[in-house]
Amino acid sequence: MSSSTTSQDDKNAALTTMVYVVDDDESMREAVSMLLRSVGLAVATFGTAQEFLAYDMPDVPSCLILDVRLKGQSGLAVQEQIAESQLGLPIVFMTAHGDIAMTVKAMKAGATDFLAKPFRDQDMLDAVTHALARDEERREVSRVVGDLRRCYDSLTAREREVMAFVAAGLMNKQIAGEMNLSEITVKIHRGQAMRKMGARSLADFVLKAEALGVKPPQSNATVAARGTRA
Template sequence: MTERPGSPRELASGKEVKEPIVFVIDDDPSMRRALTNLIQSVGLEVEAFGSAAELLKGKLPDVASCLVLDIRLPGLSGLDLQAEFARANILIPIIFITGHGDIPMTVRAMKGGAVDFLTKPFRDQDLLDAVVSAIDKDRRRRESDNAIAGLQALFDTLSSREREVLGFVAAGLMNKQIAAELDLAEITVKIYRGHIMKKMKAKSLADLIRMTEALGIRPTKPSSEPAGPR
C-alpha cells in the first residue's frame, strides 16, 4: 500500500476496514516510507501522515489499531496530540518515536498512557514488537468494551423491581431474605430471579454475580444488617 495524504475518513467511507491498522505520524517523508514498509512487512495495514492535523481531519475506523507517533511535529506536537486524545476519550495505544528524547519527555509520555517510547535510531524488531503488543492491547480492550456493552443492554431490559432483586442477589441474600426486605412473597422473589436469569442469559448464579461485578452493580445491603463498629 502506498502512502497517501488522505485521512482515516477515506478508510471509513471509501474502503471497509476490518483488519487491524497502524497509523504513522512523522514529518520526515523518508521515515514515513521506511516505517510504512516495515510495518507492512508483517502484514498490517498502514496509514501514514505528515502531521497530527492530517490525522484529525477524519474519523478513526472502528478496528483494533495503534499510533506510531513522532514527538516533534509541525503544529500540534505528539505529546499535544496524546493530550487531545485523552480529553476526547480516544483510547488508541500510542508508541512514541523521537530523535530528541529526554527523561522529562519520556515520563510525560508514559504517564499519559503511551505503551512505548523509542529513541531513533531504534531496531526494527523493537518497533514491530511494540506495534504487535499495542494492537493486541487494543483488541483486548475492544473485546472487553463490547462484552460490557452487551451486558448493559441485557441489564437495561430488567424492570425496576427486577433490578432491586438483583441488588440483593448480588449481596448473597436468599429468596426468603429478599422477600422480607421487599415485603414480597418468597415465591414472587423466586419468579423474579428466574426472569433475571433468563433476561441476563446467566447460566448459573455464579455467572450472574460475575455479570454484576463487570457492570459495577453494588450489592444492596439488607436493612437488618448490623451496623459496623463506630
C-alpha cells in the first residue's frame, strides 16, 4: 500500500485535475502533497511505480511528479512505460542525484520539467501548473480529433475517396477523371462530405483531412498536384 493516497474529500469532490506523486521517500511525498494541497490541488501519492501504474486514474487533466531514483526501478524506466502505454501523462521529474545527461534524456523523452532537490516551492507549483495546462491541451486536441474521426466514419467510401483527392489538391475535373465519374457527381460527393465533416470552407475541409491523416490515393494527378504545391 502507498503511504498516502487520495483523501476522502478528494474522492467525494468533482475532480477537475489530479496530480500524482511517486517517490520512495515518505517525507518527500508528504511534503510535496502538502504543498500541492495548499493551493487546492487533488493529489495521490505512491511509494512505488507499480502502485501508481495499477491505480485507477480519473479521466481529468493530470500530471505525474516522479523521482528519478526509485527502489527497484528508475524514474526514466517508468517514463518509458508510460510512453508505451500511450497515457500521454506529462511528467515533472525531481531528483537529488541528477546530472546533465539524465536531464537531457528525460526532456527528450517528453518530460515537462526536471527539478533538483531541494527545490523552491514556487518552482514546483509553476512546473505542475505548466504540466496540467499541457495535459488539458493534449486532451482538447484528442477530443477534437475524436469528433472528426466520428464524422469521417459517417462518410461513404466514395465520399472518403473524394476527400482524399481534395486534400491532395486535385480539382473536381481531375477527381472525376481519377474516379471515372462525372464532374457533377464529384461535386455532389464533395458537398455531402463537407457537410458531414462540418467543414465551413474548402480550406477547412482540407485541414480536417490533414488532421485525420487522410492519405491521398497515388495517381499521376496527385503526384502532379503535390509537385505543383511544392
